[in-house]
Amino acid sequence: MTTDAAKPGPARSGLPISILLAGLSIGFFVVVALATGEVSQLSGQGIVGLLQRMVALGLVSIGQTFVILVGSIDLSVAALISAVAVLASHIMQGDPAMILPAILICLGLCLAVGLVNGALVAYGGINPLIATLGTGLIIQGVLAASFGVLQGAVAREFQVIAYGGLLGVPYSLLLLAVLSLAAGFVLDRTLFGARIYAVGGNPDGARLAGIRTERVTLSAHVVASLFAGASGLYLAARLQSGTPWIGRDGIYDLESIAVTVIGGTILAGGKGGVAGTLAGVLLFASLDAGFNMLGVDAFLKQVLRGAIVIAAVAVHAIRTKEHVA
Amino acid sequence: MTTVPLPSSRRAAGIALNAGLVIFVVLYAAIALLQPNYLEPGLFMNFLRRAAPLLILACGQLYVILTGGFDLSMGAVATLVVLAASILINGDPDATWAVIGTLYVMGIAVGLVNGLVVAFLKVPSIITTLGTMLLVNGLALAWSGGAARGDLPDNFRNLGRLVWRGVPVIGTLPLAVVVIAGFVALAWWGLNGTVYGKRALAVGDNPRAAELAGTPVAVTRILAFVVSAVSAVTAGILLGGFSGVSVNAGEGLELQAIAACVIGGAQLLGGRGSIWSAVFGALSLFALFTLLNILGLPQALRDSIQGLILIAAVGASMWRSRKRN
Incomplete structure (x- = not known):
């Protein structure tokens, strides 16, 4: 168990799940598009539209994958997404000259939140669910209380991220692709990645092997917060201005955990990878798109979503021999 | 943790009692200082x-937490109960008791699904109950059409808001307080008067060891989710009684529990x-x-303070247990 988990997993265990999930998602999307006669959804533009649904959840989920791999979890991402979206629009006030400062300040906030989360979990020994639930609540409360003075809108030029593109491919999609590849590279090919798998798979073993496990956990939390920040910036660009509830309304905290686990990363850590997570995000995106084509009622959509989350995780969890809680 | 035998866990429970009680007494004293009539x-x-x-939700959640899991679906079940009660009873006082029976059946069904999925499909409870949370919430909204419908008759609402006056010694006695006393007594008996309590602790501490010692791990887990769901139904009935019908009656209650x-x-x-962890924690x-x-703090800052207290409480207990070792 633990010895297995300590080996870098994605190439061996993540890939089949990710390909299977991606295949299923695309199959579902194509079948629904054909069945409902919405063939235009299968054009280049339709596919781009489908993939663009992945961006916001995809970015958070990549970060979430890092923390879950290291055996932690981050429930504060939803509040952080809202905070970044609100802060970015407040700092910019529609002024293109403020784009860069706004991005830097937002990422600075994310860095700070990530450091606090990581310090509470790694050095304070506080259960990550409680620690990040706590920081999330703190951010959410401060944000909601001060929203009155934090009004604003992002610069038009900044919205290019959400609406502009290169050769028909939206910049946001390129951003997701680049960051996914970078995250995959870090996890598979660098020392930091190997340490993440080691710490998540067997923390005591990793410590005995001379890894400063606390630092690795701390860094993973910083990565998660920065990715949440990227997602918040994208949402601000898409919506023109942030509100204190966009993260919570999107249930980005729980959904990012769900897609990560659906993608084959185990909650105990040490096993999984970015490819599976992205496949999980693609599943959610094609379900959403498919349900829209079918005209499924919004509430029924939620019911199906809930059932699919359980079923998708059950498919590979059922083989687990040990007990899970 | 896993190597520490029973006596220390008994001792820990004693400390837990003190911690929750102390926080409650301190906070209540602060309230009484500002508003002396709170001492009446x-x-x-x-x-x-x-x-x-x-308080009732916390008692139910405690059962699941003891066995090592989480129940995120409680708030959704409470919402479902409030909405379903008003639709099913629709102002007819004669229907109240039959409908309350139906509500408990629905709740137990949700609890059974949670428990069976966790125990046999091996889906981690945080994912399972996230799924049922989405599912139950979606069902409740689909059923009610997304808005509060129907009407609750007085004999239903009395469960939450009836207050007897002229009771000796204490003066007034709300029916809800009698419900609390009964529920807590039952929950206490379940954990201390039956073998179940020991089993739950054993399963939560080390499921593999518990299984080898002959504990029916699956049954213990499933029962915990059923108890949790029953508590959610009870809480929902009380909520319907004193705050009336609304589509977000139970929102966020699972995390508070x-x-x-x-x-x-x-x-x-x-x-x-x-x-007592649940009782005094909830009262605190x-x-x-x-x-x-x-x-007079803004409603929004409540979240922030709750987050701070959460981190501080867990941090303090970590610090204490480190000092002890």
Whole structure:
């Protein structure tokens, strides 16, 4: 168990799940598009539209994958997404000259939140669910209380991220692709990645092997917060201005955990990878798109979503021999 | 943790009792300092009445936490109960008791699904109950059309808001307080009067060892989710009684219930805690809310303070246990 988990997993265990999930998602999307006669959804533009649904959840989920791999979890991402979206629009006030400062300040906030989360979990020994639930609540409360003075809108030029593109491919999609590849590279090919798998798979073993496990956990939390920040910036660009509830309304905290686990990363850590997570995000995106084509009622959509989350995780969890809680 | 034998876990439960009680007494003293009439039995009874749903939810959540899991679906079940009750009863007082029976059947069904999925499909409870949370919420909204419908007759609402006057010694006695007393007594008996309590602690502490020792792990887990769902139905009935019908009646209550247990000294991922963790944790949390109200802090900052208290409570218990070792 633990010895297995300590080996870098994605190439061996993540890939089949990710390909299977991606295949299923695309199959579902194509079948629904054909069945409902919405063939235009299968054009280049339709596919781009489908993939663009992945961006916001995809970015958070990549970060979430890092923390879950290291055996932690981050429930504060939803509040952080809202905070970044609100802060970015407040700092910019529609002024293109403020784009860069706004991005830097937002990422600075994310860095700070990530450091606090990581310090509470790694050095304070506080259960990550409680620690990040706590920081999330703190951010959410401060944000909601001060929203009155934090009004604003992002610069038009900044919205290019959400609406502009290169050769028909939206910049946001390129951003997701680049960051996914970078995250995959870090996890598979660098020392930091190997340490993440080691710490998540067997923390005591990793410590005995001379890894400063606390630092690795701390860094993973910083990565998660920065990715949440990227997602918040994208949402601000898409919506023109942030509100204190966009993260919570999107249930980005729980959904990012769900897609990560659906993608084959185990909650105990040490096993999984970015490819599976992205496949999980693609599943959610094609379900959403498919349900829209079918005209499924919004509430029924939620019911199906809930059932699919359980079923998708059950498919590979059922083989687990040990007990899970 | 896993190597420590039973005596220390008994001792830990004693400490948990003190921690939750101490926080509650301190917070209530602060309330009484600002508003001396909170020391009158009448207002204290009213305080208990308003804390009743959270207190009952926390007792149910504690069962799941002891066995090492989480139940995120409680809030959704409470919402479903409120909406379903008003649709099914629709103002007809004669239907009340039959409908309450139906509500418990629905709740137990949700609990069974949660338990069976966790125990046999091996889906981690945080994912399972997230799925049922989405599912139950979606069902409740689909059924009611997304808005409060129907009407609750007085004999249903009395469960949450009836107050007997002229009771000897205490003056007034809300029916909800009697419900609390009965529910807590039952929950206490379940953990201390039957073998179930020991089994739950054993399963939460080390499921593999518990299984080897002959504990029926699956049954213990499933029962915990059923108890949790039953508590959610009970809380929902009380909520419907004093706040009326709304589509977000139970929103966020699951996290408050988890927070209450943790503040009271129960250990997440199982193996430590007593019913008093839930009771005093919930009373502390509710006293905190009341205190913030009296202080006139913006509603939004309540979240922030709750987050701070959560981190501080868990941090303090970590610090204590480190000092002991």
